[in-house]
Amino acid sequence: MKIKIASKKNIEEAINDVFKKQHQIISLKNLHEVVNSYLKKKLCKVSTSRLKKTIIEMKNIEIKIKKRRIKGKQFSKCPVCGNDLKKIFGIDVFNRKKHIGFRCNHCGFKSGLDYTIPREYIFLKKDLD
Numbered sequence: 464m465k466i467k468i469a470s471k472k473n474i475e476e477a478i479n480d481v482f483k484k485q486h487q488i489i490s491l492k493n494l495h496e497v498v499n500s501y502l503k504k505k506l507c508k509v510s511t512s513r514l515k516k517t518i519i520e521m522k523n524i525e526i527k528i529k530k531r532r533i534k535g536k537q538f539s540k541c542p543v544c545g546n547d548l549k550k551i552f553g554i555d556v557f558n559r560k561k562h563i564g565f566r567c568n569h570c571g572f573k574s575g576l577d578y579t580i581p582r583e584y585i586f587l588k589k590d591l592d
């Protein structure tokens with residue numbers, strides 16, 4: 464038997480099947496294992512990075528990210544999805560606009576000025592009704 468690369472539809476279906484049985488999954492590694500066990504029945508599989516990209520775009524799953532700060536490093540791209548980051552501005556006590564952090568419009572990742580990397584992901588099923 465040959466294991467194929469899963470289609471986007473395969474991956475989304477497997478994710479939805481997983482979240483029919485449980486409401487939350489902690490860590491991308493665990494999610495990857497469970498999703499692949501579903502995909503195995505359809506003789507296909509998915510890589511961790513592609514699984515992450517797919518689930519970020521799914522509106523019925525919320526992703527919470529536990530972060531770790533690293534001092535002295537500069538942001539270039541979003542550490543979650545690899546898209547460009549936008550600067551977030553706040554107003555200081557003198558009513559001046561001040562650069563306070565970064566945000567990713569694609570996946571919703573937010574960070575202060577210090578470089579932050581995802582330490583652990585928590586995937587939650589959203590109640591859409």
Ligand SMILES: [Zn+2]
Pocket residue numbers: 541542543544545546567568569570571572
């Ligand atoms: Zn992002």
